[in-house]
Amino acid sequence: MYRTHTCGELTAADINRKVTLSGWVQTIRDKGFVIWVDLRDRYGITQLIFDAERTQEDVIKKAQKLGREFVIQAIGTVIERASKNPNIPTGDIEILVEELQILNGAKLPPFTIETETDGGEELRMKYRYLDIRRAPVRNNLIFRHKVAQHVRNYLSQKGFIEVETPYLIKSTPEGARDFVVPSRMNEGQFYALPQSPQTFKQLLMVGGMDKYFQIVKCFRDEDLRADRQPEFTQIDCEMAFVEQEDILNNFEGLTKHLLKEINGVEVTDFPRMTYDDAMKRYGNDKPDIRFGMEFGELNQVAQHKDFNVFNSAELVVGIAVPGGNSYTRKEIDNLIDWVKRPQIGSLGMVYVRCNEDGSFKSSVDKFYDQDDLKAWAEVTGAKAGDLICVLSGEIDKTRAQLSALRMELASRLGLRKANEFAPLWVIDFPLLEWDEETKRYHAMHHPFTSPKPGQMQLLETNPGAVKANAYDLVLNGNEIGGGSIRIHDKAVQSKMFDYLGFTKEEAQAQFGFLMNAFEYGAPPHGGIAFGLDRLVAILGGQETIRDFIAFPKNNSGRDVMIDAPASIDKQQLDELHLKLNL
Template sequence: MLRTHTCGELRLENIDKEVTLAGWVQRVRNKGGLIWVDLRDRYGVTQLIFEEGDADKSLLEKAASLGREFVVQAKGTVIERTSKNDKLPTGDIEVKASEIIILNKAKVPPFIIEDETDGGEDLRMKFRYLDLRRPNVRKKLQLRHRMMQETRRYMDVEGFMEVETPVLIKSTPEGARDFVVPSRINQGEFYALPQSPQTFKQLLMVSGFDRYFQIVKCFRDEDLRADRQPEFTQIDCEMSFVDQEDILQTFEGLIRHLFREVKGLELGEFARMDYSEAMRQYGNDKPDTRFEMKFVELNDVAQGQGFKVFDDAELVVGICAKGAATHTRKQLDALTDWVKRPQIGAKGLVYVKCNEDGSFKSSVDKFFDQQALAQWANKMGAAQGDLLLVLSGEENAVRKQLSELRLKLGEELGLRDKSDYKPLWVLDFPLLEWDEETHRYHAMHHPFTSPKIEDVELLASDPGRVRANAYDLVINGVEIGGGSIRIHDKQLQELMFKNLGFTEEEAKAQFGFLMEAFEYGAPPHGGIAFGFDRLCAIFGGTDSIRDYIAFPKNNSGRDVMIDSPSKISDDQLEELSIQLLKKKPL
């Protein structure tokens, strides 16, 4: 080994010990006859000291020649530091160097490789291998590693078997777009990269594996954002001979285990809420329940007063921001401009201040007197010092708009504490949702989700009212996992395909293998999948999942470090029988 110790482990008990360290030069401070070098590796930083009286001239000259990110080996004796650094675990000691060997020189890096760097995101992604040297980035990947190990530990204790499923599979028309892979051997045919191992894990249940899990890469060709990547990782799970309650209890246990072992926290109650309640009270199927500010419908007290904006609306609905009546006109105008942005789409915002003297000041005083505003305040449970914010319009649209406003206010008022964790199961989703573009129903989760037994009869008469035996786990307004009890009966699965607009031929072509498997004795089964990258971000207290992926893509789906995706040669295209459409000259 080129080292006896790492750069993060030496302490006072190692004083007078001869050691050999190896790592990267983070910083050199040259005071002439005294030189300090901060040496860094994955484990930490240790200070080396070179003194004129204790070292020969050539050693001092070599130390003075070191540049940032040089790879070096250093030998010396551990001594106590006279000026200690309480910000470093190794800050009580330093190594008086007797020898230094340059293992590799380095160019001056394009940004400072420290927690407080001067490199922008684009530059750091281009030189990701340098960015990964920064301690705060490394800690995020260490967190990911720990969560992966603890997940495997819990699942093993609970009797789950880890099974790898294929990466080259068959393309299906449901859900997001597939990434497709041309087959050279079977020309004109294509594999798809899996959006999830859904059908394979169901086949494993038919195979009698009983409890399966996999920490698996999945792929979706969709628009990107901070919490979405074209390739992502899931904790994918399936169980046989279970009902919904068994699934919830088992995987509530997994999340509790991760919080306990990784963060040292004991989670409180896992609340439960129906989808319909979540949409009615929060306008969102993944509500952030760290704070209240629930929706209150105001049609009965706000309409019929001559205010056309309210009178013509399908829904008038508001929220009460406790203690926020101190908002200035400038702040309220800023909120109004914010909800009117195209991304939100509201036409305006009505506010009511509940003054400390019991009076009300609103943006609609022309239409509503003090008595009318008092009715609003009473219905919304407002007290003196509170602020009422009201939107109106088409029901579905206005709920989404108010949901965004609620989250923004929660952030501004400091109600979204990242150290506070509120887990929530959202249950009883609609089985199907209507698509105006295709004029047919689509599966809200996927085609294999079982309907509630009591709602099966509605599939023929009123499909939109059928509830799914499905569940999502939400933490602090972020969906971290979702699943369902599956259909295990061939006849019910055929009925489901029919409601989704599949012909018998289409269903057989796409999923005939699964339907045939059901004829050989499929057990009742269900499962769940957790977004592992998103779960890591929740544990790390950040919004972007990129921080927890070693080599992420940017918002355009590109890896700017290796310049991918890229063109392939004409010979490769010919071998795959692919002809690219060439743009006609203008």
Template sequence: METLNGLKRTHYCGDLRESNIDEEVVLMGWVQKKRNLGGLVFVDLRDRSGICQIIFDTDVNAEAFAKAEKLGSEFVIAVKGKVAERSSKNPNLPTGDIEIFATELRILNKSETPPIYIKDDDNVSEELRLKYRYLDLRKPSMQKNLILRSKVASIVRNYLSQNNFCEIETPFLIKPTPEGARDYLVPSRVNEGKFYALPQSPQLFKQLLMVSGMDRYFQIVKCFRDEDLRADRQPEFTQIDCEMSFVEQEDVMEIMEKMVQTIFKEILNVEVSLPLPKMTYAEAMERYGSDKPDTRFGYELTNISDIVANCGFGVFANATKAGMSVRGINVEGKADDFTRKQITHLEDHAKTYRAKGLAWMKVGADREVTSPIAKFFTPEELTSILDRMNAKEGDLLLFVADKDTVVFDALGQVRLEVARRLDLLDNSTYKMLWVTEFPVFEEDEENGRFIAKHHPFTSPMDEDIDKLESGDKASLRAKAYDIVINGYEVGGGSVRIFNADVQQKMFKALGMTEEEANEKFGFLIDAFKYGTPPHAGIAFGLDRLIMILAGTTNIKDVIAFPKNQSAVCPMTNAPAPADDTQLQELSIRVALEEK
């Protein structure tokens, strides 16, 4: 193998244009493809910026030509040569108007045959891509995503710095707090038998920074949650974390939506019209069955509970009698697009979200209804259902009957699945909104108690604070807000409780004794005794935001080294057993159940 030995790269492969013709250049990169045409060897040389065609001509330099004949895929090379106008131009390549006639070639490193192709349409399994991630990252699309991520981070830092935010790092080794998702625990060697936790967010620290008088804080920070994974979740993820003092909800929303506007303009040249529309949590659930509604298409939910309360279809009637609801969506004009088998697939999809079934009706000419349940309704009831749902010929009506939480979840997901099947999710269109007035509490059905919807430091609406002690927890609304883009929650925040008495009431409402609250959050409670300003903040999911900007639906596509669905890194085989010596130093013994 050869070395650089003083040879300096003059250009990146993808940067050369007609304006560089007749220049002597030095390029370095990987061999994407080689074609040997006898007296000529053509090589596509690739680096981060793109591809450039190199020609090795035996009449120009016989030694370089002889070396070029030995090149293989993914060999690392350095080439010196002169830029010339390309005889057969390639309009699909940014460098397609030029080529390099090589005068010198150095083979810096050879490569074995890669286990995956270095091209975007390789059709390789995700597990194999993650196992050879360092090769997967050579693909143009993956490098484009990581460069995009870097640019967004730079825009965010510049924007927030220009708006008086101070970038401050907070600790990764913190105190375990059994709230929300599971913590990742880190044993302490020095403090035997005790554990740190990796932060699920810097929530407490950023509030303490407001107590400290820092006024405006941000950081782009890793956070950790030991939870079940899906396409847009990872055990370690990155937040754009922000907090502001002496502000109210509208102040935070205004400055943050301007940041989003700046990102979309600079990255995609997309104009975002401000202010963004706002929708209350209650309205979002009623209309879309989701607190992160995708508003790129219709098919909104309609409540027909009052119409079917006394109908002959027991599933609907019994649900309403039990205080539940019956809701439906109208897939307008698409009845013929769904066969009975396809509707069964939609029903199976609804069942994965706890629905017991999915009823349906197809509307024909003269509003004649075709449905296995049509016989259970009087003509007047059918007419009322069709009127309520604005149904006409060619429409497909889909219904779920259950308690509201199930109906919203199942029908909201069916709505999205229908849109996917009808190819209505246009990733080049961006629909953004704020969802506000979230509930303060949500019911934990497994444990039969109320827990914090966001976290226990979220302030109730002023008019609802007195209800903290009244027992009417389900009706409390929070000064909480999420920014939603195309059905993804991209950022979420709230006005924080800054009054020690109100914070104690919140802990009490969550079932914590004063001792328990002090054990878990005593340092924050103590800090509140010394003059805490009103403050509010927000955290953006950077990975999810980049995913949307990149036009992909898999968060792994925008993270350099992600985990798989089992929270395992196939490349490094993490997590792995610890060495016995390490465990002894930590005074830990691993007890595994015999299988």
């Protein structure tokens, strides 16, 4: 038996008990006549003591050979600790060691394996197996497990059945790029790794499963950003005989359950906002509604003077920054520089100080009088002591720029509190979006999304105006889930492929299996998929999803620990009938 107890469970109630512990050496303090060792495992830390008066000499000699991260087994008696440590559960006791076994030695680790480490991110990614020994990483992985278990239990209790779908599927042209897998036995043909189990879960509804879910790996070969991984995990769900309201109610329930069980937070309000309202009021389709600073469109009150910057703009829009009048000129100049960075792309910013005496002072006083600026304050909801920040330009670009500024200001003002949760449903998305590069419409979500009831005929006359029967669940400014009511009729699905530019032959080749299935009695159905990585990070009060993934890729999509992706040898290439042009 390697251990009778873990390193996190012994307390004063166990004094005088003989125990066996195993784990990793975290620290060693050798005072000559006494040696203390902190022994660590997944469950915690227990202090071992080797005392010259009470411990045999051969055991002390073994203890003197120990190094950090040695794997050891210690047998001894639980005694009261002379100098107690109130910061750990085992802080009242220590183990007077009688027998010591070195199970495995260890090289000196490349960084300190403690809560506060001296290792940089890239170094810790290279030695991720060591980083996992650190309490913050270990606890994040345990937290992820806890969230996943609650999801499974909740959905199972609601009658959902977990079904595994294939990883080796067919490549489709819609959405992001696929990761492809060459087939050795089928020369010149390829599988694709799924971007989602979308068509399979629809087929499960045709198969009568009624309520399906799966916690599933998905893959997208797309350009990487700081918080995006080439492989990610979804909570994938689908239901038959449902309308949008059924989906929203079911998954409000799941979200409430997770917030209560994981965070101890009771959330009852799930407001709903149309896509158009979200863009107009917040500049993006996943607004953080924990704080205000809603957009005020200023065209009618700012485009009547000789300020050509505003007069030539499609949109003039501002936000009121609470207490912002206290900013120094240097701090305001810093904000102007911030919005002019290439990542934001604004040409500049106009500002208005709202003074306590009711007067206004702006960077465009030459063009606008006090009545004008008062009207700006009314539109943006600015009060005495606030600062109005105004951007202008093309509608979409300006909204995106002001949205980024709003979030930056909220972070600086401490308004984005990790322990506050504000969910929001965004509904009525456009069904299609125009792509300037290809000069045709693409599905905003995917080609299986149904139009809102009664809008199918609009596809003939005004396709850009058609709204999708789709919905996103937003939490604290992050999209944590999205889905739609699906098309379940072959004729409607075929017509949708026509509008998206597929020929009949292309649609049959890519999705014939799904349309064929619709001929055998497909029920009305819809679903949603949650991004588990991001959901866990938000529930854990953090922004970075990598912290909650056991073996993440870096910003370049590489696993620096195993050095992947990597070349394969010529024999493998030949077996796969592949040739590289290097």
